[in-house]
Amino acid sequence: xxxxxxxxxxxxxxxxxxxxxxxxxxxxxxxxxxxxxxxxxxxxxxxxxxxxxxxxxxxxxxxxxxxxxxxxxxxxxxxxxxxxxxxxxxxxxxxxxxxxxxxxxxxxxxxxxxxxxxxxxxxxxxxxxxxxxxxxxxxxxxxxxxxxxxxxxxxxxxxxxxxxxxxxxxxxxxxxxxxxxxxxxxxxxxxxxxxxxxxxxxxxxxxxxxxxxxxxxxxxxxxxxxxxxxxxxxxxxxxxxxxxxxxxxxxxxxxxxxxxxxxxxxxxxxxxxxxxxxxxxxxxxxxxxxxxxxxxxxxxxxxxxxxxxxxxxxxxxxxxxxxxxxxxxxxxxxxxxxxxxxxxxxxxxxxxxxxxxxxxxxxxxxxxxxxxxxxxxxxxxxxxxxxxxxxxxxxxxxxxxxxxxxxxxxxxxxxxxxxxxxxxxxxxxxxxxxxxxxxxxxxxxxxxxxxxxxxxxxxxxxxxxxxxxxxxxxxxxxxxxxxxxxxxxxxxxxxxxxxxxxxxxxxxxxxxxxxxxxxxxxxxxxxxxxxxxxxxxxxxxxxxxxxxxxxxxxxxxxxxxxxxxxxxxxxxxxxxxxxxxxxxxxxxxxxxxxxxxxxxxxxxxxxxxx
Numbered sequence: 320x321x322x323x324x325x326x327x328x329x330x331x332x333x334x335x336x337x338x339x340x341x342x343x344x345x346x347x348x349x350x351x352x353x354x355x356x357x358x359x360x361x362x363x364x365x366x367x368x369x370x371x372x373x374x375x376x377x378x379x380x381x382x383x384x385x386x387x388x389x390x391x392x393x394x395x396x397x398x399x400x401x402x403x404x405x406x407x408x409x410x411x412x413x414x415x416x417x418x419x420x421x422x423x424x425x426x427x428x429x430x431x432x433x434x435x436x437x438x439x440x441x442x443x444x445x446x447x448x449x450x451x452x453x454x455x456x457x458x459x460x461x462x463x464x465x466x467x468x469x470x471x472x473x474x475x476x477x478x479x480x481x482x483x484x485x486x487x488x489x490x491x492x493x494x495x496x497x498x499x500x501x502x503x504x505x506x507x508x509x510x511x512x513x514x515x516x517x518x519x520x521x522x523x524x525x526x527x528x529x530x531x532x533x534x535x536x537x538x539x540x541x542x543x544x545x546x547x548x549x550x551x552x553x554x555x556x557x558x559x560x561x562x563x564x565x566x567x568x569x570x571x572x573x574x575x576x577x578x579x580x581x582x583x584x585x586x587x588x589x590x591x592x593x594x595x596x597x598x599x600x601x602x603x604x605x606x607x608x609x610x611x612x613x614x615x616x617x618x619x620x621x622x623x624x625x626x627x628x629x630x631x632x633x634x635x636x637x638x639x640x641x642x643x644x645x646x647x648x649x650x651x652x653x654x655x656x657x658x659x660x661x662x663x664x665x666x667x668x669x670x671x672x673x674x675x676x677x678x679x680x681x682x683x684x685x686x687x688x689x690x691x692x693x694x695x696x697x698x699x700x701x702x703x704x705x706x707x708x709x710x711x712x713x714x715x716x717x718x719x720x721x722x723x724x725x726x727x728x729x730x731x732x733x734x735x736x737x738x739x740x741x742x743x744x745x746x747x748x749x750x751x752x753x754x755x756x757x758x759x760x761x762x763x764x765x766x767x768x769x770x771x772x773x774x775x776x777x778x779x780x781x782x783x784x785x786x787x788x789x790x791x792x793x794x795x796x797x798x799x800x801x802x803x804x805x806x807x808x809x810x811x812x813x814x815x816x817x818x819x820x821x822x823x824x825x826x827x828x829x830x831x832x833x834x835x836x837x838x839x840x841x842x843x844x845x846x847x848x849x850x851x852x853x854x855x856x857x858x859x860x861x862x863x864x865x866x867x868x869x870x871x872x873x874x875x876x877x878x879x880x881x882x883x884x885x886x887x888x889x890x891x892x893x894x895x896x897x898x899x900x901x902x903x904x905x906x907x908x909x910x911x912x913x914x915x916x917x918x919x920x921x922x923x924x925x926x927x928x929x
Contacts, residue, residue: 343563351494354577356551356639359632361585364548366607369599371541387589398578400736404556413556414710421713430706432766437702438640442681447692449633455609456626464690476678479641493631500628505587512594540750554643645673655777711737798823813888813923884919
């Protein structure tokens with residue numbers, strides 16, 4: 320089976336460029352593909368709040384309700400703001416495009432870097448949280464957290480390499496199953512709470528004062544941890560062109576649907592955690608969501624269905640990043656802010672370089688942090704909230720500059736969103752700094768410096784390669800040097816090719832003894848191919864140094880009047896392992912001469928039959 324056959328078996332048949340329209344997403348498919356990150360965060364958002372409040376005692380758990388209300392309001396602000404981003408920038412790119420066009424390219428790069436970091440962390444957090452859902456139901460799987468996480472990660476890589484349409488078909492069912500299960504859970508829990516049925520043990524109340532032992536610092540830490548439920552909202556605005564027409568309208572509807580689902584499910588789970596008096600598991604083997612489910616339905620069939628759905632949505636949450644990261648990196652690559660290959664589509668119209676890069680980076684995180692969600696969470700969300708802030712500020716400047724109808728209302732909404740998200744960035748950076756957020760604070764400027772250097776490199780290359788269309792093409796004669804190791808068919812075909820290009824051909828042979836040199840000269844004279852042979856005796860049995868010295872002498876003789884070309888004879892073996900049985904002289908010579916500015920290096924291959 321050939322490599323192409325294996326590739327087709329794994330990834331499917333290649334798609335034509337004209338089939339790109341069919342790969343675009345209708346609303347029903349866009350919701351699971353682009354919203355699974357935000358939807359999945361309800362599985363651990365409430366837990367992160369309770370874990371922070373638990374540091375001062377269970378009496379602080381009642382404050383989870385006002386914290387959840389604040390986060391739901393933040394979700395509402397961001398949904399409204401990003402619907403405006405979709406209207407203003409239907410070409411996609413989200414915060415990157417907004418910041419680039421309104422704040423300048425440097426701020427655009429910062430927004431892009433922040434999102435790329437967040438997308439990478441999203442994969443690691445989502446996968447690790449998905450594995451936690453498995454360990455909650457099956458504690459015996461705890462020792463295999465990292466291998467299970469890596470399997471899930473590379474399954475996502477594989478599915479996304481097969482294309483958006485196919486991955487959407489596979490991922491839609493688990494996402495809708497999770498939404499259905501969560502709505503049933505919230506409905507059942509609220510029924511128990513209102514009627515006093517089931518395992519409801521607490522009256523849910525909103526505290527009116529700050530009790531002794533609970534500080535504003537702890538509340539801010541709990542709020543910043545709970546804001547993990549907000550990440551992923553921006554992915555829809557990044558991918559507007561990938562929606563089926565009318566793309567803007569479908570993207571805005573998907574955004575609104577996501578906001579409603581987030582508010583209902585996240586708010587509902589937080590209320591139920593109080594109604595059922597749930598305490599977070601300090602060992603990290605049981606999730607708060609699994610305990611709420613167990614209290615609502617018992618440890619029966621529906622419990623395991625919800626655990627499976629939770630595991631699936633948490634794993635699939637990574638799919639938002641596997642769409643967002645490649646799309647954003649391709650847009651940045653088109654602006655020369657990422658390596659150019661990131662803008663290329665593969666056979667299945669997917670951005671393969673972005674997908675595989677994300678898989679590698681997230682795998683490194685999973686291994687480094689041993690698949691522990693609570694260890695990865697402190698690194699999470701700084702990047703995305705920084706991009707939120709820049710997007711909002713950029714839109715405020717845009718509305719003020721354009722002064723279109725209703726610009727004051729739009730500017731107020733985006734200004735409020737920018738202020739709130741900037742506050743979250745500050746809170747998160749301070750409260751989570753020692754827990755690992757410092758890593759993101761350090762890496763972000765380093766990556767910003769790196770992509771700035773990439774951009775400058777591309778600008779420099781473009782400047783040097785620019786051609787004035789009115790300039791005539793320069794013509795120069797060529798001198799061809801053919802290094803030879805003897806007289807055989809490979810040398811014959813190379814000499815014939817060289818003579819067809821120019822009469823200025825010279826063969827070069829390195830002998831290791833005077834006897835060898837004399838023998839080669841006599842044999843060459845007898846063969847008489849019509850090309851002068853230069854023989855050099857190498858006392859130290861090296862091939863490359865005498866050749867380089869000879870090239871230097873030829874360059875000195877002709878200067879810039881003639882172009883120097885080194886034509887390397889090389890036979891190609893039929894089987895790959897046969898290459899290991901032969902010297903790699905041509906490879907070494909080519910690698911060395913490619914660094915010389917005024918020397919052209921080329922290979923004339925001669926293919927062996929077996």
